[in-house]
Amino acid sequence: MKGLKRSKEVGEAFRELGYRLTPQRQLILTALQQSDDHISAEDIHARVCAKYPQVNISTVYRTLELLKGLGLVTETDLGSGRFRYHPAEKGHHHHLICEQCGNTIETAESPFLSLKRTLLMEYGFKANISHLAIFGRCARCRR
Amino acid sequence: MKGLKRSKEVGEAFRELGYRLTPQRQLILTALQQSDDHISAEDIHARVCAKYPQVNISTVYRTLELLKGLGLVTETDLGSGRFRYHPAEKGHHHHLICEQCGNTIETAESPFLSLKRTLLMEYGFKANISHLAIFGRCARCRR
């Protein structure tokens, strides 16, 4: 319900920026906001197609491109060979990906803040850490 | 000189493991070891072709696959849409990639060790951080 309301708000903002609010775009926005996880373009396409079967995957990519440009969506490469997308409003966090079982654990941002600080001080580099993917082995698989 | 010597040593080890030491494989090893940077399969292919023009890119991929399996080469995704390769012996380090000018800065491992420690303690997750790529803006571009 909240997701739908949000997507309506985004829709309005959309129109005010001079973009057309098509059913395809609405469905893509809804799919993004209803997903808990980070989803791929194909995932979005599948969800959209459930309601509106002839929507083409290229429309999904073009809409994601647009949303990315507007800063409404973050694109992440979680190492699976395909990009994943996530509403920017849902905040920053990071992913620990287990190389053995494939599960991903989301972590808070805090463990990464000191790293960010160090990189800034020692290298003058302002890290843009919004979604970092780190590979390794999770607690269960290490037992 | 050192690079060539090393690649000869690796070659011997290669043969002892039951793999054949072909000119193609020698050239690929040399290309890897002579590169300062992390290079892509295409880079390797170009260098190899300079001496032995009809070598096929699929041979490069197959050799890299083999070297990866033997732990002699690390494969990294620096976010450019293609993998990059690097001799494992050259040690671990990380990359700060400037989103503005495209330059990459290599950093020591130390700033990442405390992160690694925190992830292990708080999440029981043993991070396998060998080559991490972090995006942001470098000191020069921030001026």
Add this chain to the structure above:
DNA sequence: TTGCGTGCAAACGGTTTGCAGGAAC
């Protein structure tokens, strides 16, 4: 002589693009 390694060509999978027709405004 054996079978591993290679070149070739084609397939693959995710993403992008050109185009003409259609819908939002």
Add this chain to the structure above:
DNA sequence: GTTCCTGCAAACCGTTTGCACGCAA
């Protein structure tokens, strides 16, 4: 009515695979 957006199909690009030949051992 105009312009933007879409569906379709084909191109794209890095990577992988099947196959038959050829070379290392």
